[in-house]
Amino acid sequence: MPNESFQDDGREDQMRALFGMRKDESEGRSGIDAYLDINGVSIPFELKTTSDKRNSVTTVRDFGPEHIKKWAGKHWLFGFYANGDIYYKYATPEMMKPWIDDMENYISPDFKLAEISNQNLELEDLYKIFPKKSVYTLEDAKSLQKRQYLASKYLELQDISGGYSPARMLQILRERLRYLVERGSTLNNPHIPGSYFEKWEKITQDHEIHLRKMATKYLEKPNP
Structure with a gap:
């Protein structure tokens, strides 16, 4: 069975290439997964992939307050590689906020x-x-x-x-x-359930163009 971490790294490389994103190598392995540059703005992205048949996405080991801070203001791009299909879904910070808030509320008393x-x-x-x-x-x-x-x-x-x-x-x-x-008190690799993404728009073609349109729409909101 392939090493999952190695497989995830390979998929993240593919996603960056497919969506016209870049990685700041000076930040090291623990840095921002990817940046999407639009009109002089570098948008930080968290990249996640899954092969789970229920489309559940794993996040991080030992989830704690530092991850909540790290994910503040982040955009997310998910790659789904299960059920004989490959597609992607984009999430703004607002779209991810309910799940992150739930995780924060869960661990907050212990910390x-x-x-x-x-x-x-x-x-x-x-x-x-x-x-x-x-x-x-x-x-x-x-x-x-x-x-x-x-x-x-x-x-x-x-x-x-x-x-x-x-x-x-x-x-x-x-x-x-x-x-x-x-x-x-940390959570061991909390999962984002497939139901959380179920109604989100799939990106299946013209990947970079599609993502740029969605991210630009977010940037043009009065108070993103």
């Missing part, structure tokens, strides 16, 4: 809990994990945050000679708790 819980930790909680001492070592700090910090970050956080004060270790402990709660 608020992460914020509340980490702020409630006190020095006495630190002393339940480590013996009370005036200076904590680099090894102590690493035993908490593991590989979540770069070596440079560990050095930057040292606030006294030889390591970390109890107050600074408490800060690291709070950040660790927040990370753990948030990690457990």
Whole structure:
């Protein structure tokens, strides 16, 4: 079975070529999937493809608040490769907003809990994990945050000679708790159901011309 990530990358390359879009390679793999340039405006696009027979579309692993921010104002282009047919559907930011809002509402309480819980930790909680001492070592700090910090970050956080004060270790402990709660609060690859796209217009020919007309119509709205 072909590697799904490799297959998706290939399909995204095909979509960019088919629709006259470009990828800013300087942004790296985590950057914007594609841009469509219209009259001096570069429109950012999220590209998604699916081979699911129900036309359900997978999104991202560990969906959290950073994805909500990333998708704000994005346009979307979906490629459907199932049921012996290939077609595409375009979505404006407004068309995707109901689904994104639903996902945000679903995870929001858990992320608020992460914020509340980490702020409630006190020095006495630190002393339940480590013996009370005036200076904590680099090894102590690493035993908490593991590989979540770069070596440079560990050095930057040292606030006294030889390591970390109890107050600074408490800060690291709070950040660790927040990370753990948030990690457990993310959604694992939430799907957009096929019913969400069902009534949207299909793009089956003159792909670039069709998409440009639809995107231009959006740009010409009074308050897009």
